[in-house]
Amino acid sequence: MSGWFATALSSADLLGLFVHFLVLSLFAVGGAITTAPDMHRYIVDEHHWISDAQFTSSIAIAQAAPGPNVLFVATLGWSVAGPLGALVTMVGTLLPSTVLTLAVARWGASRKESRGVRAFTTGLTPLTIGLLVATGWLLAAPYATDSTHALGTIALVVVSVGVMVRTRLSPMWLVGLGALVGALGWV
Numbered sequence: 001m002s003g004w005f006a007t008a009l010s011s012a013d014l015l016g017l018f019v020h021f022l023v024l025s026l027f028a029v030g031g032a033i034t035t036a037p038d039m040h041r042y043i044v045d046e047h048h049w050i051s052d053a054q055f056t057s058s059i060a061i062a063q064a065a066p067g068p069n070v071l072f073v074a075t076l077g078w079s080v081a082g083p084l085g086a087l088v089t090m091v092g093t094l095l096p097s098t099v100l101t102l103a104v105a106r107w108g109a110s111r112k113e114s115r116g117v118r119a120f121t122t123g124l125t126p127l128t129i130g131l132l133v134a135t136g137w138l139l140a141a142p143y144a145t146d147s148t149h150a151l152g153t154i155a156l157v158v159v160s161v162g163v164m165v166r167t168r169l170s171p172m173w174l175v176g177l178g179a180l181v182g183a184l185g186w187v
Helices: 011-026 032-046 052-064 071-109 115-144 150-166 171-183
Strands: none
Touching (some): 032 052, 032 071, 052 115
């Protein structure tokens, strides 16, 4: 695709996009953002509907906007196929996870002290961290591999990880630091 906004996809492509996001929704442990690497693989690498820069920009725009973090799914869909793409990706993402969450929450609430439920929730922690690291790498890689931004990007990542591991400082301060560093052109 040459421009920012994609041309209309065929019905088969829209159905494929819907089904892909539907399936990814079931793997979104820790939030939809943890499935961004596979969204990238499907939308950018496999189908070439948008570029790597458009993918990263779509996520950045949505994350900067007020509202739920899942908005990046709509911006990706919009970039791929306009308003219909946004609808398809959002419904695909929200439908199964919402139904499953409601069912499991009701079931788990009545069994929250059981060994199985406690083991399951404890086991999700490393999985969620791993998925978030993969997403962070996907979003930082274009800048970390660019010779003009590599040093600043790596330094910002190291500082952010260090602060998060060693302090209880709100992540919003790190978002502000990232914005300042970007505004000054250091990254």
